[in-house]
Structure formats: C-alpha cells, structure tokens
Amino acid sequence: MTDTHVRPVPVPDALSAPFWQAAARHELTLAQCAKCGEVTLPPDVTCPHCHTTEPDFAFVPVPGTGRVRTWTVIRRSFLAGFENPFVLVDVELDGHSDLRIVARLLDGADVPLTIGARVAVEFEDIAPGVAVPAFRLEHGE
C-alpha cells in the first residue's frame, strides 16, 4: 500500500533537543544524570534513578549495539507515512539491561528473527536535517 503522507517528524523540546541534534549526525545518545551518573531514555523532568529535580542531563554517545528482546511485524500501521509491512524491534542496549528502545528493523519484513539476535543502530533520514534511530541485524559473528 503506497501512502502519500509523510512520516511524522519529532518536535524537539528543551529536554530532547540534544538527542535529536545528535541523531541528525547519526549518533545515538542516552540522557545521563549529572547527579548520579545513571542513564535513561526518554529524558524525564526528574531523574528516574536518583529522583533529583535537577538532573541536568548530558547526552552521551553510545555504540547503539544490543540484542532483540522481542519484535512485531506491522502489516497494517495505524500511522500514515509508513510502507507496510515492516518490523518493529524492542532492543536492549549492550550494558544497559533496563533500557530498551523500540524502533524499525531495516532488514525487511520477512527476515527470520529470534530473541537475542544481535543488532546495531542505524539512522533513517526522514526529512532535511532530521534522522531517527532504527536497527539492523549484525552479521558474521
């Protein structure tokens, strides 16, 4: 099914702007709390770990590798602008067992998947100066 709509672009705000600036450079970052040093995503108005009201998050780059915790094949998206079918993966990033990101897997809808499959972040350029994270299977381990 082709679709004349465009994909929704993220609207950066005071909290998220550094994340999207890094994403535009194809760099995945996590929000690191200035008080306790723990990372989170998305950034909240407080730190979810130490609960400080002044987390002053710094967005630190991470390699963006991890493993697939689960996935779904979207055969009919409720959101305009996507070509169906596509795969969404729920990825646990290496070194951050509590932190998970849901994004598209760019290997096609029919690629065989298993829990624990290794993936690495890639970015989709969806508008001028706007890129969003996605994942691709790592091969040749």
Add this chain to the structure above:
Amino acid sequence: MSGVFKARNQVALVGFAHSKATRKPDRPLGVTALETARAAIADAGLLPGQIDGFVSSPLLPSTGDHAVEDGISTVTSNWLARHLGLDPAYVVGFQGIGQITGSLTLAVNAIASGAADYVLFHRALHLPPGKYNDNAMASASGGMQWMAPMGFFGAMPAIALAYNEYCQRYGAKREAMATLVSEARKNGSRIPWSAWHGKPLTVEEYMAEDMIIEPMCRFDADMPVEGVACFVLTSAERAKDLPHRPVYVSGYASGYPTKNRAMLHWTLDDMMEAGKGLSARLWGSSGLTASEIDLPQLYDGFSPFVYIWLETLGLCKPGEAHQMILAGGIDSDKPGTLPVMSGGGAIGNGRMHGVPQMLECYLQLSGRKGEWQREGLTTALACHSTPHFGGAVVYTNDPS
C-alpha cells in the same frame, strides 16, 4: 496500608443497570447515562433522592477527532448528578488508566468513611465518529516524539511486542489465543446487551483471520462501542434492607509502572513485575489467596492481558497460561475449570473497559445470572487494564 482492609466486606454492590453496547448510538451519551442511572437506582430498590454520592472515571477514548463535551462525548459524575436534579454530598472522579477498579475504590472508601450513604458508580463510553485509530500525523511532540517517528504508534504494537516475547519465551501458539478469544465471544454472545450478542466466533474463524500486528489479529482487540453501566453501592448494614443479595467488597489493589520508558512501551517483564506487588497487596487487603477465588474475571482489552493476569495473580504458573487455556482450562461450559472469561470480557462484549468483569462478579455472586448462573460461588475477582496501570477487586457474597 498493612494488614487486612479495615472496611473489608463493609461495603456492598446492591444494584446495577447496563445499556446496550452499540456501534450505532442513536442519542447522546448523557441521555443513555441518565436512563441507565435511573434503572440502576430502581434496581437497588432506591429513589434518586437517596443517592448522596456519585463516582466515575470519565477518561475518553484517547484518539479520534472529537471535542470533549460533557453529556455528549463524556459523562462526569457532576453532569449526572445535576441532570438527575440532585445536590449530593460527595461527587468525585478518578483520573488514570484502570478506570473501573480505580474509581470503585473511591466509592468504597466514601461509604466506609461515612462520606456518602448510597453511591451511584458509573462508566459511560462514547464512540467517536470516524475511525478510532488511523492517524495522519505530520509531527510528534511531547511523549509521542519517542514513538511515532520510529514507527511505533498505538497500543496494539506495544501489546504485540509483549505478547510475542511471551510466545517466544514459552512456546505459546496462536491456537491457544484462538481458544481464549473464542471463549470470550461465546460468553459474550449469550449476553443481550453485548455488541456481539448472538455472534460467537469459532477457533477456525480466528485462525483464518489475517494478522495485522503480528502475532495479533483484529479479534485480539476489543471493539470500540458506546455504552453505559451503573452500579449502586451502600454499606453492608443498609444493604440488608434492599431487594437483592448484596455483594461485598473484600479488598482491592492497584499497580504502577516502575520503569521510565516511552509512554506506550509496556514490556512483559514490567507488567509481570508490577503484578507481583499488586497481588501481594490484593491478598493482604482481602485476606484471601489466589486459590480461594472461585470466579476470577480477567481483563482482556487486548487478549494477551489474560495470560499476564492469570500468571501474575498466581492462578497458574508463569509460562503456563497458554497451555491451561489450550487444554480447555477456562471453558465456562466444562465442570472443574477456572472460567475467567465467563462474563465475556471486553473481547466478547465491546470496549466497556473493566465493566464486564465487575458485572459478572456481581451477577454471579448475587445469584442474578439467570440461565448462566453458576452454583456454589462465594468469592470472585475482577481486574482491569494491566497489572502496571490497573487494579483488581475481590468480592464475596459471604461476609462471615
């Protein structure tokens, strides 16, 4: 709170009414709510002037292009009290997901504390015109910026992710879910007000349906409807003088998310983990345990929630809900089973949120289920939403 709920079995459901759950409402929601409220008050053997408390949870359908208008797209307790011509002492609303269990606690506590003597508890659901889910969004701000630009939109993909993790971890097959959904539709098809009245669904029909968000098909999500349910509550003492057998609230508990995630990123482990705390509080509050519940009614706004509730409440072992269901373990027509969908749930009746679960507990424990009355029941449990956003309530017809 520690120990058993101080108001355990001190507050009772004493009457109810339910409108038709319909895809084609022919009058404003408020009018349906008023008539349903009057019917529930009469069912309880009371007059409107005796109602001095109104409790509800007016959360709307979250999507669709419609203006919020009290009496049209929502019905608050304030609106209902005013349109009944009353000036009640206690009028409150619950904000949050898990609306039925959340707001019911406000009603129970009001009666237990003496803030109100007779409470009208209602839930009114509006069906906005147009499609419920389709969305042509050009930009995503706030919490949505962490989902929609990546192709993650709506609740169904979130549930499909958690459900697929379950399937992969425990080897659950689609046949088990077909059995569950068919069971819900069978029971709903027997209920006159149900949107699926007279329309059961076979396992074969489920299996033939295309998946839209793997491993889910459209039958795994409840169908949006317009409808109203009302219940009347009062103290156990006052309930003695009313026409129907009272059904007492033994205890309740809610659950909360503990991890910071994108807003609809509901993981299997998060739900199961929150359910542990919820269950501990529920059994502590009610003084009962899972094995003492005669009739659990589990929430099924999306069908995989039933697996999660079965396991997190301890009604079966973790990872075994799908096997129990596939083996006929929840079949309401077989003796010796745990018929967790006997009220039809949301899948079998339409999107009335946790109402069908609460209603089935009330009808069965008060002996008012008619042709489908089950014998020998003294305890029941109704839950709503997920263990990490919703709650559960334990009922009994034997307060001794």
